[in-house]
Amino acid sequence: MILPSDPKAGYLAHQKEIDEAVGRVLNSGWYILGTEVEQFEKEFAAFIGARNAVAVANGTDAVALSLRALGLQPGDAVLTVSHTAVATVAAIEMGGFQPVLVDIDPGRYTMCPDSLSKAIANCGRLAKRLKAIVPVHLYGQPCDMDAILDIARQNGLLVSEDCSQSHGAAVNGRTTGTLGHAAAFSLYPTKNLGAFGDAGIITTMDENIGEQLRILRQYGWRERNRSEIPGVNSRLDELQAAILRVRIRHLAEMNSARQRIADIYDQGLRGVCTIPFRAKNCTHVFHQYVIRTENRNLLQRKLKDAGVGTMIHYPLAVHQQPAYMERLHEIVSLCTTERVVSEILSLPIYPELPIVSANRVVDIVSSLI
């Protein structure tokens, strides 16, 4: 079976370095928020080109805390997309904010700037509480950030990027995670940069926001046992940080490996089904390689029978989930989102996927469509 992703292959690829890092931490006697976390924060900030990086327990916390650190108050409204991991919207609500959903662009599958403008113009009584935008660089494809940042500026809105799927992706040569006021990354095991457990990190160019995040992630403490503000426990442990320090050294080459697989799929599947759009001014890091086809469910079943594992990211948009249905504000039509989620299919992609397997996926998909 060709797996859709394989975190264990990621461990085996750098086993010696990872085992050494784990042994170092276990022998150190210090297990939470220590020198490994500090070093990882520095190394991650350098990789992204951000001034500050603050490690937290997971990506959901990273989204929620980034908005709190930007100064949003409970009840403030945040614009984001419905075509994302449910975590993006769960995090907005966890922070005490109100999500307002906008549609996606039919080519990029990320936030549609026209829909964003319409939502801002049509939000009526919510207008006073609109404070921020969370664009999601879904599948490793950067959003149309030039347009989104313009709209944010014109409307006095803050921007916190959700970079959970875009470690290393870039717009006009600038890495995602440096484009807004803050940015949240998940470091879940299957991500382009993944821990072997839960982990997350927030980047920002602003020292004050960085400082605020350091306080927020541990009970509002600047000094131990003195809570200056109401904080949370969202600490990263030393084991995950040490593992991430090994893996970040290989992130550029792991992204290149994903791009090589994407090139094979592009060449083999162009004209067979809808392949991912690639914006000229962007670097796509292919967290997922997502095709679109009308008979998606049938194709997925046939691929499984032929030994190709696939996933659907995501089968239901957030506003279609029982927990959110009829509760979230639908200010604009989400019809592109609804059409796209019924047609998408994620093909196997991870850095260690053998090239022969990628070629086999192309042959099998082509023979089934």
Ligand SMILES: Cc1ncc(COP(=O)(O)O)c(C=O)c1O
């Ligand atoms: C776009 C997006 N946002 C947020 C998250 C939340 O990350 P985590 O699972 O680490 O909490 C994820 C990962 O699942 C994600 O893909």
